[in-house]
Amino acid sequence: MQPKNPFNWMLSEALDQLTRAERLRQQFGRQDTCWEPPIDVLETEHELLILVALPGVNPDNVETVIHDGVLVISGQRTLPPELRNARIHRLELPQGRFERRIALPLGRYAISRFVMDGCVALRLAKS
Numbered sequence: 001m002q003p004k005n006p007f008n009w010m011l012s013e014a015l016d017q018l019t020r021a022e023r024l025r026q027q028f029g030r031q032d033t034c035w036e037p038p039i040d041v042l043e044t045e046h047e048l049l050i051l052v053a054l055p056g057v058n059p060d061n062v063e064t065v066i067h068d069g070v071l072v073i074s075g076q077r078t079l080p081p082e083l084r085n086a087r088i089h090r091l092e093l094p095q096g097r098f099e100r101r102i103a104l105p106l107g108r109y110a111i112s113r114f115v116m117d118g119c120v121a122l123r124l125a126k127s
Contacts, residue, residue: 034097037073041102048109048124052100055093055118062120064111066104073122074099 040051052073054062062075076097079086109124 034074034099035094036100037094037098039073039100039102043105046126048104048122048126050102050122050124051116051119052122053118054098054120057120059113059115059120062113064113064122066109066111069104069106071102071104071122071124072099073102 038053042049042051050071050073052062054075054077057075057077062073065072074097077093077095079095104124108127110127112123112125114121114123
């Protein structure tokens with residue numbers, strides 16, 4: 001069995017640290033940066049249904065705007081005030097400002113929001 005090359009080990013550790021630092025910078029860094037929540041888009045004859053994975057985010061705090069045929073979904077996820085001074089062991093759900101843009105098929109839509117299985121659901125009724 002060959003001994004591990006210390007240079008390769010140090011390089012690997014440095015790259016891991018840089019990756020972790022970048023993730024933290026994206027989550028807690030500058031205010032103008034944002035993350036994109038995952039979505040599902042389904043279409044029926046009468047509506048588009050968009051499921052946005054935003055567990056813990058109140059749908060009333062999610063902004064939705066249609067501008068030039070693009071649906072813009074935005075808002076912010078923040079830790080509850082009672083947890084802001086807690087020691088963080090793992091933080092995998094992104095925090096801070098989020099924004100997602102979805103190109104829509106041509107048409108007019110009436111938007112309604114509701115919660116569905118931990119997602120903020122947007123119903124875009126076709127008119």
